[in-house]
Amino acid sequence: MINISRRTFTGFVGAAGALSALGLSGCGGGPRIVVVGGGFGGATAAKYVKRYLPSANVVLIDADKSHFTCPFSNTVIAGMNDMAFIERKFDALANKHGITVVTDLVVGIDPVSKAVKTKGGNTFNYDKLVVSPGIDLKWGALAGYDQAAAEIMPHAWKAGPQTMLLRKQIEAMPNGGVVAISAPGNPFRCPPGPYERASLIANYLKRNKPKSKILILDSKDAFAKDKLFKEGWEKMYDDIIEWVPAAKNGKVTRVDAKAGVLETDFEKIKPAVANVIPPQSAGAIAISTGLTDKSGFCPVNPNTFESTLVKDVFVIGDSCIAGDMPKSGYSASSQAKVAAGAIAAMVMGDKPAPMSAINTCYSLLAPDYGISVAGVYSVQDGKIAAIKGSGGVSPMGAPYQFRKKEADFAGGWYASISQDSWG
Amino acid sequence: MKRSLAAIPAILGLAILAAPAEAGPINVMADACSGCHGTDGQSVGAMPGFDAKAADAKSAAELKKLLRDYRSGAREATVMGRIAKGYTEAQLDAIVDHFKK
Numbered sequence: 001m002i003n004i005s006r007r008t009f010t011g012f013v014g015a016a017g018a019l020s021a022l023g024l025s026g027c028g029g030g031p032r033i034v035v036v037g038g039g040f041g042g043a044t045a046a047k048y049v050k051r052y053l054p055s056a057n058v059v060l061i062d063a064d065k066s067h068f069t070c071p072f073s074n075t076v077i078a079g080m081n082d083m084a085f086i087e088r089k090f091d092a093l094a095n096k097h098g099i100t101v102v103t104d105l106v107v108g109i110d111p112v113s114k115a116v117k118t119k120g121g122n123t124f125n126y127d128k129l130v131v132s133p134g135i136d137l138k139w140g141a142l143a144g145y146d147q148a149a150a151e152i153m154p155h156a157w158k159a160g161p162q163t164m165l166l167r168k169q170i171e172a173m174p175n176g177g178v179v180a181i182s183a184p185g186n187p188f189r190c191p192p193g194p195y196e197r198a199s200l201i202a203n204y205l206k207r208n209k210p211k212s213k214i215l216i217l218d219s220k221d222a223f224a225k226d227k228l229f230k231e232g233w234e235k236m237y238d239d240i241i242e243w244v245p246a247a248k249n250g251k252v253t254r255v256d257a258k259a260g261v262l263e264t265d266f267e268k269i270k271p272a273v274a275n276v277i278p279p280q281s282a283g284a285i286a287i288s289t290g291l292t293d294k295s296g297f298c299p300v301n302p303n304t305f306e307s308t309l310v311k312d313v314f315v316i317g318d319s320c321i322a323g324d325m326p327k328s329g330y331s332a333s334s335q336a337k338v339a340a341g342a343i344a345a346m347v348m349g350d351k352p353a354p355m356s357a358i359n360t361c362y363s364l365l366a367p368d369y370g371i372s373v374a375g376v377y378s379v380q381d382g383k384i385a386a387i388k389g390s391g392g393v394s395p396m397g398a399p400y401q402f403r404k405k406e407a408d409f410a411g412g413w414y415a416s417i418s419q420d421s422w423g
Numbered sequence: 424m425k426r427s428l429a430a431i432p433a434i435l436g437l438a439i440l441a442a443p444a445e446a447g448p449i450n451v452m453a454d455a456c457s458g459c460h461g462t463d464g465q466s467v468g469a470m471p472g473f474d475a476k477a478a479d480a481k482s483a484a485e486l487k488k489l490l491r492d493y494r495s496g497a498r499e500a501t502v503m504g505r506i507a508k509g510y511t512e513a514q515l516d517a518i519v520d521h522f523k524k
């Protein structure tokens with residue numbers, strides 16, 4: 001009788017619901033929490049909802065049997081790791097944490113009947129819903145870049161077959177070929193990602209195809225950790241990487257994939273390999289559910305990550321608008337804990353704790369050369385903002401040992417966050 | 424919590440049958456650290472862990488001192504200084520207490 005209070009969610013499902021749930025189905029009568037997406041945000045949310053609210057019936061739905069992480073996918077592209085290294089399975093979430101894992105594509109969310117519908121024809125009712133579908137690519141936003149073009153000029157901005165496609169193209173390229181990377185304007189998933197990718201491909205080329213070059217065609221004039229990247233490039237890849245900012249007509253305005261051509265306002269470039277990272281939006285399911293505003297991303301209550309547009313739906317990760325927090329795996333996972341805490345508190349009739357989150361992102365310039373950016377966040381004046389005096393990037397001019405240590409920590413970060421999210 | 428309990432006395436009995444394990448404490452501020460240091464501080468890689476099994480296991484008092492030194496800059500760091508500065512000393516202490524409970 002004593003320990004049941006906080007898990008007595010029968011108020012939620014009602015007496016009838018509790019009764020039927022206590023039938024022979026084996027399900028408890030706890031609150032029904034459904035999570036869409038098993039990436040950094042969704043996996044962490046499912047695990048931490050269960051930690052904070054053990055009576056919850058947590059259902060995690062992902063379109064795929066396992067999740068390939070974007071973090072460390074640049075090391076796969078550069079031939080340093082294989083796909084198995086970045087594959088995360090859902091077994092521990094199911095077996096260790098008692099989460100119901102469903103492999104299916106969510107095709108519809110009805111916020112009125114509070115139901116999630118899948119392509120496979122199943123319906124999952126929820127009391128609270130977490131949506132963490134990552135990004136989708138805005139096909140056509142860059143003229144000529146559609147799904148068919150992506151099979152020729154991979155984006156590799158969602159890890160999976162695209163990752164291997166880009167790697168194979170680079171491996172097949174002759175010594176002396178040019179790899180062009182088209183980087184998008186803000187906001188986009190993983191602001192330092194294109195530059196880490198350029199660095200690690202350069203590392204591969206230096207060892208295997210030393211006459212080759214990398215051209216970064218940028219839609220911006222500045223980018224995350226840019227001074228640190230440029231410092232490292234000067235040391236290691238001065239004759240390999242060339243960065244062309246928007247001000248020097250770096251912005252790609254059109255692609256002709258069949259002809260293998262990237263166009264800027266002034267030039268047509270025909271590289272051996274073209275990696276086109278196009279403009280992005282929230283995941284398609286967030287758009288079709290009406291969770292996005294005209295920015296293409298999802299406005300949320302900064303304290304809880306509940307959508308400001310649809311009640312009882314929490315949007316986390318790349319899909320949400322999270323103030324100063326960058327779109328990163330660490331951010332997604334930290335936001336997931338805030339949302340999980342808020343959901344648990346709301347279900348128990350408590351007030352959610354104040355929002356508190358961290359982001360720490362490492363970028364590798366070489367296997368033994370890492371740099372980082374970090375931030376600690378709270379809600380200030382109604383917005384998620386970095387706490388003054390905290391955070392920032394690695395120091396300039398640091399000795400080799402420092403960069404090496406950060407590279408080791410990058411690997412340590414990846415191991416730990418993989419465990420924290422999926423383990 | 425008490426409120427929700429009182430609101431549903433009639434169906435209390437049913438809930439007991441389905442009574443699950445005790446809920447963990449909700450500590451969103453502390454759990455944010457687990458992204459690098461592992462769930463409950465059980466780091467599995469190169470990041471320092473702070474659970475009892477950690478190779479370099481430290482006492483709560485040692486950890487509190489360490490974090491305060493990172494915060495003040497008295498101790499050099501790669502990234503922990505930048506992160507520790509995002510918290511008050513009292514918050515850092517509370518985070519340690521959470522992991523060392």
Ligand SMILES: Cc1cc2nc3c(=O)[nH]c(=O)nc-3n(C[C@H](O)[C@H](O)[C@H](O)COP(=O)(O)OP(=O)(O)OC[C@H]3O[C@@H](n4cnc5c(N)ncnc54)[C@H](O)[C@@H]3O)c2cc1C
Binds near residue numbers: 039190316317330
């Ligand atoms: C090259 C690259 C390198 C990166 N490196 C880092 C790094 O070092 N550190 C870092 O912190 N971040 C990094 N990131 C960013 C990181 O990958 C994202 O920020 C993070 O994945 C966001 O998490 P999420 O939960 O929002 O989305 P995701 O992790 O993308 O998860 C979304 C999941 O939802 C599923 N899904 C989507 N729609 C549906 C649907 N309708 N039905 C069912 N399932 C669905 C997908 O299958 C997917 O598994 C990198 C990104 C890139 C591209």
